[in-house]
Amino acid sequence: xxxxxxxxxxxxxxxxxxxxxxxxxxxxxxxxxxxxxxxxxxxxxxxxxxxxxxxxxxxxxxxxxxxxxxxxxxxxxxxxxxxxxxxxxxxxxxxxxxxxxxxxxxxxxxxxxxxxxxxxxxxxxxxxxxxxxxxxxxxxxxxxxxxxxxxxxxxxxxxxxxxxxxxxxxxxxxxxxxxxxxxxxxxxxxxxxxxxxxxxxxxxxxxxxxxxxxxxxxxxxxxxxxxxxxxxxxxxxxxxxxxxxxxxxxxxxxxxxxxxxxxxxxxxxxxxxxxxxxxxxxxxxxxxxxxxxxxxxxxxxxxxxxxxxxxxxxxxxxxxxxxxxxxxxxxxxxxxxxxxxxxxxxxxxxxxxxxxxxxxxxxxxxxxxxxxxxxxxxxxxxxxxx
Numbered sequence: 001x002x003x004x005x006x007x008x009x010x011x012x013x014x015x016x017x018x019x020x021x022x023x024x025x026x027x028x029x030x031x032x033x034x035x036x037x038x039x040x041x042x043x044x045x046x047x048x049x050x051x052x053x054x055x056x057x058x059x060x061x062x063x064x065x066x067x068x069x070x071x072x073x074x075x076x077x078x079x080x081x082x083x084x085x086x087x088x089x090x091x092x093x094x095x096x097x098x099x100x101x102x103x104x105x106x107x108x109x110x111x112x113x114x115x116x117x118x119x120x121x122x123x124x125x126x127x128x129x130x131x132x133x134x135x136x137x138x139x140x141x142x143x144x145x146x147x148x149x150x151x152x153x154x155x156x157x158x159x160x161x162x163x164x165x166x167x168x169x170x171x172x173x174x175x176x177x178x179x180x181x182x183x184x185x186x187x188x189x190x191x192x193x194x195x196x197x198x199x200x201x202x203x204x205x206x207x208x209x210x211x212x213x214x215x216x217x218x219x220x221x222x223x224x225x226x227x228x229x230x231x232x233x234x235x236x237x238x239x240x241x242x243x244x245x246x247x248x249x250x251x252x253x254x255x256x257x258x259x260x261x262x263x264x265x266x267x268x269x270x271x272x273x274x275x276x277x278x279x280x281x282x283x284x285x286x287x288x289x290x291x292x293x294x295x296x297x298x299x300x301x302x303x304x305x306x307x308x309x310x311x312x313x314x315x316x317x318x319x320x321x322x323x324x325x326x327x328x329x330x331x332x333x334x335x336x337x338x339x340x341x342x343x344x345x346x347x348x349x350x351x352x353x354x355x356x357x358x359x360x361x362x363x364x365x366x367x368x369x370x371x372x373x374x375x376x377x378x379x380x381x382x383x384x385x386x
Contacts, residue, residue: 003308003311006308007308007311007312007315008315010284010288010308010312011312011315011316013284013287013288014284014287017280017283017284018280018316021276021277021280021316021320022316022319022320022323024273024276024277024320025273025277025316025317025319025320025321025323025324025362026320026323026324026327027324028269028270028273028320028324029320029321029322029323029324029325029328029355029358029359030324030325030327030328030331031265031266031269031324031328032266032269032270032324032325032328032354032355032358033324033325033327033328033329033331033332033347033351033355034328034331034332034345035262035265035266036262036266036347036350036351036354036355037328037332037345037346037347037348037351038262038345039262039263040346040348040350040351051218051221051243052214052215052216052218053113053114053212053213053214053215053243053244054212054213054215054221054224054225054228054241054242054243054244055210055211055212055213055241055242055243055244055247056074056210056211056212056213056228056239056240056241057209057210057211057239057240057241057242057247058237058238058239058240059229059238059239059240060238062209062210062247063209065087065204065207065208065209066085066207066208066209066210066211066237066239067206067207067208067237068085068206068207068208070211070232070237070239071083071085071211073231073232074211074213074228077213077224077227077228077231078224078227079215079216079217079220079224080213080214080215080216080224081214081215081216082109082112082113082213082214083109083113083211083212083213083214084105084106084109084110084112084113084114084211084212084214085105085106085109085194085208085209085210085211085212086103086104086105086110086191086194086208086209086210086212087103087104087194087197087198087204087207087208087209088101088102088103088158088209089102089103089104089154089156089158089159089192089197090102090156090157090158090159091154091155091156091157091168092154092155092157093144093152093153093154094153098144100140100143100188100189100190101188101189101190102154102189102190102191102192103189103190103191103192103209104191104192104193104194104197104198105191105192105193105194106193106194106195107124107127107128107191107193108128110191111124112214113212113214114186114212115214116178117137117176117177117178117186118176118177118178119135119174119175119176120174123135123148123173123174123175123176124174126173126174127173127174127193130171130173130193131193131195131196132169132170132171132193132196133170133171133172133173133174133192133193134152134170134171134172134173134190134191134192134193135172135173135174135175135176135190135191136152136172136174136175136176136189136190136191137175137176137177137178137186137187137188137189137190138175138176138177138178138187139187139188140187140188140189140190141172141175143188146172146175147172147175148172148173148174148175149171149172149173150171150172151169151170151171151172152169152170152171152172152190153167153168153169154167154168154169154170155167155168156168159197159201159202159203159204160201160202161200161201161202162200162201162202164202168200170190170192194208210247212244213228213241221243224241225241225242225243226241228241229241270358270362273362274362274365274366277313277316277317277362277366278365278366278369280366281309281312281313281316281366281367281370282369282370284312284370285309285370285371285373285374286370289374289377290383292305292374292377293377293378293379293383294383295308296377296379297379297383302375302376303375305371305374305375305377306371306372306374306375307371308374309367309370309371309374310363310364310367310368310371312367313363313364313366313367313370313371314359314360314363314364314367315363316363317359317360317362317363317366318359318360318363320359321355321356321358321359321362322359325347325352325355328347329347332345332346332347
């Protein structure tokens with residue numbers, strides 16, 4: 001620590017250059033924090049999904065419907081305690097930008113399947129008692145300022161009514177919360193009654209998009225999934241059963257390999273940062289060649305000069321990285337309270353580990369070449385400015 005004042009003074013020798021380099025580092029680590037948090041969200045399991053839920057879909061695609069006649073066979077599978085089904089509705093609220101997930105479900109089965117969602121008893125009864133009733137997650141209700149008793153118009157992009165109209169309307173009778181973590185993606189969903197939806201839609205009666213199986217033992221999830229799929233193998237309704245997490249990741253994978261895309265963006269950003277910061281450090285060392293020669297004259301060893309230059313590079317990268325990660329964390333907090341139907345991002349231990357490793361890696365990479373030059377500098381050449 002006794003050399004810190006020297007490091008601090010040399011770091012801010014050219015204030016404008018240092019500030020511009022710092023801003024670049026802050027921007028890079030801000031981006032790293034946000035993108036790695038998104039990567040961790042989708043692929044690291046930070047979305048709070050129940051381990052007791054399996055999703056059974058059509059083997060060809062989750063967009064292909066399954067007939068309701070499969071229900072008794074699914075209920076008879078050992079280890080399955082409750083079966084629900086749903087159909088994606090695909091509507092927008094007032095404006096095409098106001099899209100959020102809506103599903104047609106059977107209220108009684110939904111309440112027994114998604115036990116982590118809590119709905120007041122009187123609201124649950126109201127949902128069961130009215131065919132046009134709907135319930136919404138707390139996050140979704142707060143997004144649009146909905147309250148119980150509101151009439152919610154939805155324009156379905158998939159299912160028209162029997163008269164050809166796409167204008168549906170539902171009565172909001174309940175707002176449910178989550179008993180576990182606030183990252184549950186269902187908090188941004190809306191659920192309507194399947195019986196009303198199935199009777200009123202123009203086509204597709206008697207089919208479901210997916211079946212949701214609540215199992216008694218999550219350790220048997222894979223075995224139960226294989227048993228379910230074997231029941232319908234070589235039939236017109238072949239199925240694919242997977243965990244809820246894997247099912248949700250399939251939606252993400254439709255865009256492509258997001259992990260590869262995010263890492264490629266970060267790779268391009270940090271390659272540019274390496275060039276920029278490396279040029280800054282090389283220029284800073286070149287300007288101080290006579291001063292480094294003086295340090296050696298005063299008794300600093302070659303290793304000591306090497307350490308000082310490396311420490312300066314690391315100090316700059318660590319300061320920029322910590323500020324960038326702090327801004328990324330603040331941005332995640334702001335996004336968590338934004339009116340969007342998206343699980344909140346979090347900078348978990350993995351994200352911070354990647355960030356710290358990146359700070360140290362960038363600092364060493366950009367500092368090592370000028371540090372080696374400073375170490376090999378002879379006092380005579382240095383004092384002469386060569």
